Amino acid sequence: MPIVQFAPFASLVQPSLWHKLTELKIDILKLSDAAVPITGSYSIGRSVKDRETGQEIALPCNLTIGSESFEEAHKPPRGSVFPVGTLKNYNTIEDFKAADKTTLFNYEAELIWDHILKTRDTAQLNRFLLITFADLKKYKYYYWFAFPAFVSKPAWEIGDEGWANAASEFNPEKLSSIHGQLQTQPTHLPYFLVKKEASGDVIIAPVEDYEKFYASVPPEAQTIAFVDPSADPSNPGWPLRNLLAYLRALYPATTSTVRILRWRDSEPPSPSATWKSQIGTLSVAAAASLSSERPSAVGWEKNPQGKLGPRLADLAPMMDPTSLAAQAVDLNLKLMKWRILPSLDLEKISTTKCLLLGAGTLGCYVARALMGWGVRTISFVDSAKVSFSNPVRQPLFEFTDCLEGGKPKAECAATSLKKIFPGINATGHSLSIPMPGHPIPSNPASLAQAKADVARLEKLIDEHDAVFLLMDSRESRWLPTVIAAAKGKIVLNAALGFDTFLVMRHGARASSLTTGHNGKPHQKLGCYYCNDIVAPADSLTDRTLDQMCTVTRPGLAPIAAATAVELLSSLLQHPDQLFAPAPPPATSSATASNPEDGTSSVLGLVPHQLRGFLGQFRTMPLVGAAYDKCTGCSETVLKAYEEQGFEMLVKAFNDAKFLETLTGLDKLFDESEAALESVEWEEEGEDDF
Template sequence: MPIVQFAPLSSLVQPALWHKLTDLKIDVLKLSDASVPISGSYAAGRSVKDRESGQEISLPCNITVGSESFDSDYSAPHGSVSVAGTLKNFNTIEEFKAADKTAIFNSEAQIVWDTILKTRDTTQLNRFLLITFADLKKYKYYYWFAFPAFVSKPAWEIHDRGWHSAEEELGVDALSAIHVQLTSQSTAFPYFLVRKEPSGGVSIAPVESYETFYASTASENQIIAFLDPSSDPSNPGWPLRNLLTYLRALYPESTSKLRILRWRDTEAPPSPNIPWKSQLGTLSVASTEPTIVDSSSPRPSAVGWEKNPQGKLGPRVADLAPMMDPTRLAAQAVDLNLKLMRWRILPALDLDRISSTRCLLLGAGTLGCYVARALMGWGVRTITFVDSGKVSFSNPVRQPLFEFADCLDGGKPKAECAAASLKKIFPGINATGHTLSIPMPGHPIPPNASSISQAKADVEKLESLIEEHDAVFLLMDSRESRWLPTVIGAAKGKIVLNAALGFDSYLVMRHGARVSSLSTGANGKPHQKLGCYYCNDIVAPADSLTDRTLDQMCTVTRPGIAPIAAATAVELLASLLQHPDRNHAPAPPPNTNASVEANEEEGLSSVLGLVPHQLRGFLGQFKTMPLVGAAYDRCTGCSEIVLQAYEKDGFPMLLQAFNDIKYLETLTGLDKLFEEGESAINDIDWHEEEDDF
């Protein structure tokens, strides 16, 4: 009799699987090469008719895997059966090539054999193995599937009639009855038993019920069935191999000759004129003395590595780069570089907290351009520029978001041009620009209706923008332009970061947040009230732009100062966002020499290190000094008296601050402080010593 030939399984990998593997590798596995569970599914075999010849062409016996294959509650599609498997991803291509594939394969085959002997669970008979190497920089995935199947010795043979129509032997009614019973189950059976009843009907049961289900049934009325992924009329699908091994190992006395039903009718024929597709065949194996199989019995040899498209045993390659959206490629590349930090260096780094932070940059000049580039490096996805100027010919060499063409025809608006440049660099960025003049103290608003209306609209726009963002960077040229966003940011509880430049020095600081007397931080201590940009001054912001020479109107600095200050400001934000108290993070003492562990215990640091209040850098000495400035209760920018006046009166209060240079000093009591100081000086009795010569 002819030896039974089996149609091998082949893999059908949906591209989404590789995207899911990418996430798994970056966020979960990292440097681990531990095996992880994976699932797949297969369905009844299908064929297509060749239009020219009219012949039926069998489609491959596919096991399908996709993004959902990693889900713990994986459920196979309707009419399909689920298959459990193991995925092992290697860290390098060299490890992938040099892996002991025989040992890995035998380990998976042993799982199937142990299942047969210990649990008799047929759902584990079709396990598969997938070994991979994910080249995440080039989006290439090297992979090799194996479908372990045991070799029968002696081989199974098929009787002379071969595989023939089940409809001819069992009849339409019997097949219909089987179909009804199978579809009434919540899940499809990979294998099942069929019993012909004396009444002429049929019953089905799981293969695990073999002994009890066939206890009093004649062998001619017993049929072993399986969902056949093969539509080849001559060769049954690969899953039959392990089913035959299962039956011979557990029931050797009664399974040397079996009637096998290749079930392929997961859907009944739509009309009586269309025949059922399932087939029957009688298989037998050379009868030997039945051998008792137990847990100590050796495992049969197994085969099952999948061949590549060249018909050889070897891995395959999935190259997703050509078919991926370039924007998505860029986004994944940005995230990859950041997520690699968490593999060895900072496992606790919360990248989502940084990338989801909406940043408002007030000023699109040298500082604004460098701050934006550094924010993009951290994966920040929302960056908004505000500026009132246009790109000039002196800008492109110092401000990296502009080029020569942006200066022509009077220059493009800086804010909008900077946002457009960010999108050219990374299309996935949500970048916008707003041309807006920020009203300032010491710069009176003309007393006509249109000017006041425009100033009010500018204030409302700025308030709206600050409300919509999480962090505000003050990157303007003048001292007084920082006052209004300082007040609004403090009132709305936003993170406010300030960067200011000198010729060879710079200041980077975070403004302190409002605190209540009862609020405490993660360390259990009361929140520290830190100062803002104006807390160290005892004068209100005034006009610093009028009557300035050319070198005073331009920001004259050493070229390296701006990128250093901008990068420092962004890194300060990143550290602040990682601190459990965020905007209320306490500032470390200026000269702290405590260990990293001690700083963590005191709540002074985040996973990125210390979170200073102020940093003053001196490029002449290549020196950076961390400083702490306490909040000043008469501050013209963040004191409660100013914030409450703003919250109570709104624009009228602001308008008064713009127009009246003495208003803020009077509001905060600085005028009385000046008077007290003058009085104290006048009360001093100065004595001039006579010259001895």
């Protein structure tokens, strides 16, 4: 009699599986190559009709997996079978190639065999194995499936009549009854028993009920059925192999000859069509050795060249470049969490909305560093246009941006960010910030414009979480300092000299200070103006060209910008964030990882001020206390702004002495002068030399 040939499983991997594996690898598995449970699905085999010849062409015996294969609660559509398996992902292509595939395969086969002997559970008969290597930079995925199936020695044979239409044994009414009973099952049975009742009805039961169900049924009247994923009329699907091994292992006395029903009908056929299910009688030599030892198994899938070897899924050509970039840009950040900083909270950084006041040298470099940290909302404010001197120092501009008078800096910088990464939410706002020492003309149009500019700035600060002060002049930083302090925003300040820089974070509003996570009172940290004893004034008028421009060493701005962004990142990782205390100036890197003093985050220290000296290649951390007479952040100024609004601001813009009078700096100055005048100075005579 002819030996039974089985149609092997063919893997059908949905692209969504690779996207899900990428997330799993980066966010959960990281460097682990531990096995992960996975599920697949297969259904009744299907065929298509050749339009030219009219012949039915059997489709492959597919086992499908997708992103839902990692979901424990996922259930396949009714009519599909839900096999379980194991996925093992390797960290390198070398590990993937050198994997002990024999051991891995035998382990899965042993699991199937153990379930047969110990639990008699058929749910494990279709177990599969998938080994992978994910090249996440190139979006290439190497994979190899194994579908362990036990080898029968001697082989199973089929009677000379071969596979016949099931209607020859069961009339259409009985086949419809079988179909109806299958639909009532909680999950589709991959294997089931069929029995004819004395009444002529047919009933089904799980294969696990073999002994009870067939207690009084002779072997020749027993029908073992399985959902057949093969549409080949001659070759049954791969799941039959382990079903036969199951029957021989558990019921050797009655299963040397079995009648098999290949269930191949997902729906009852129309009246003019016939049922596709088939029935046939299989037999194996009764003298076949039977023991509890596991038979040998086969089942590694062949590649498209027909050889035993892995396959390759290259997703890069079929993916939208924007989607590719969106998944790749944060890869470096997520890799940090694998070995170095598992407690790093990237979401806190990526969801922080940053407002950059100034789109010049500092603004361009700050924006690039923020993108590197995964920040996705960046807004620029600047009133200037791109000039020919800008592109070589400001990396978001190029020569063509300078032509025809130059493009607006803020909008041009935002456009450049989108060219670098289309997924960024970048906007530019051409806006002139009113400043103390720069009086506003008294005509209605000028006042209305200044009021509108202030309102736009207030709205922008309100809509963002962190504000960077990156302007050229000292006085232009005053208004955003006041607004941001009143609204409780994080403020980062960066200022440049020739070979020195200052990077600092403004302290929180004094009235909002309570107690930190370490139980200690919050520190009263100062702002950019807390060390001043005069109000900010006009620093641009009557200045030579070198005095109006920030003349610095070319490498200074990138250093200061990167320092400011790193300070923000550290601040966001601190549990107190805006209220984070500053470490003492003498704190060294050796104590930076000590969380007990509350001055460090997972990224290290969170200093208040950093002064850099490029001439000495040195950076010095400093701490400055809040000043109750500060013209930028004192409660006197903030309350006056909140109560009087634009009217108070106009006074500060137009009257150089207003802020000094408001805060009491004028009295302090007078008292200091009076104290100096009251001192009796001894004049030194010639004889004293």
